[in-house]
Amino acid sequence: AQKVTQAQTEISVVEKEDVTLDCVYETRDTTYYLFWYKQPPSGELVFLIRRNSFDEQNEISGRYSWNFQKSTSSFNFTITASQVVDSAVYFCALSEPNSGNTPLVFGKGTRLSVIA
Amino acid sequence: DGGITQSPKYLFRKEGQNVTLSCEQNLNHDAMYWYRQDPGQGLRLIYYSQIVNDFQKGDIAEGYSVSREKKESFPLTVTSAQKNPTAFYLCASSIAAGPNEQFFGPGTRLTVL
Numbered sequence: 001a002q003k004v005t006q007a008q009t010e011i012s013v014v015e016k017e018d019v020t021l022d023c024v025y026e027t028r029d030t031t032y033y034l035f036w037y038k039q040p041p042s043g044e045l046v047f048l049i050r051r052n053s054f055d056e057q058n059e060i061s062g063r064y065s066w067n068f069q070k071s072t073s074s075f076n077f078t079i080t081a082s083q084v085v086d087s088a089v090y091f092c093a094l095s096e097p098n099s100g101n102t103p104l105v106f107g108k109g110t111r112l113s114v115i116a
Numbered sequence: 117d118g119g120i121t122q123s124p125k126y127l128f129r130k131e132g133q134n135v136t137l138s139c140e141q142n143l144n145h146d147a148m149y150w151y152r153q154d155p156g157q158g159l160r161l162i163y164y165s166q167i168v169n170d171f172q173k174g175d176i177a178e179g180y181s182v183s184r185e186k187k188e189s190f191p192l193t194v195t196s197a198q199k200n201p202t203a204f205y206l207c208a209s210s211i212a213a214g215p216n217e218q219f220f221g222p223g224t225r226l227t228v229l
Binding site: 009032033035037042043044045046047050052091095097103104106107108109 | 147149151156157158159160161164174204206208213214215217218219220221222223225
């Protein structure tokens with residue numbers, strides 16, 4: 001079973017629409033960390049956010065917001081008033097440090113296309 | 117500027133040849149990683165290193181080898197034993213192993229002819 005599931009393979013929206021990218025994770029640990037990365041067409045992944053399992057407060061950064069819900073094991077990412085520059089592949093990732101110093105486990109990514 | 121460099125950006129090789137991908141970082145990070153990205157597959161971990169002279173296999177290590185002789189360098193060799201080596205390869209580093217932000221290089225696209 002996948003530890004990180006991003007069920008949406010591709011999403012297309014028109015500029016200025018809001019869009020939510022889903023991320024569902026699976027872990028038995030009580031301490032874990034969740035990440036979001038953006039991969040623009042250039043290929044290099046860009047870090048967006050890290051959230052630990054003890055902090056369920058939602059996060060807002062400009063047009064970006066994240067909704068962390070332990071009850072549903074989800075860490076969804078919303079872009080408000082999307083722009084063409086938001087077009088990219090977005091990855092959700094999980095780290096379980098108490099399972100050893102294992103690196104991040106990535107989801108398969110969601111390709112977002114914002115159309116002008 | 118601090119960051120991670122990977123070279124070359126595009127690499128072509130003939131089937132049956134070994135090839136080494138370069139990864140250098142000047143962030144003074146202890147941990148370094150190699151990922152492979154295929155369309156629709158996300159990122160899969162090949163090898164990682166928590167400290168100099170130490171490295172561990174990731175999920176898809178077969179057909180690959182690495183070395184970590186210097187803190188700033190973590191080259192990846194794609195050997196002829198790798199059955200399907202055509203892919204996009206990403207190198208990353210973090211200040212230490214564990215749940216830390218990973219910084220990524222620009223990637224190398226390897227094509228086997």
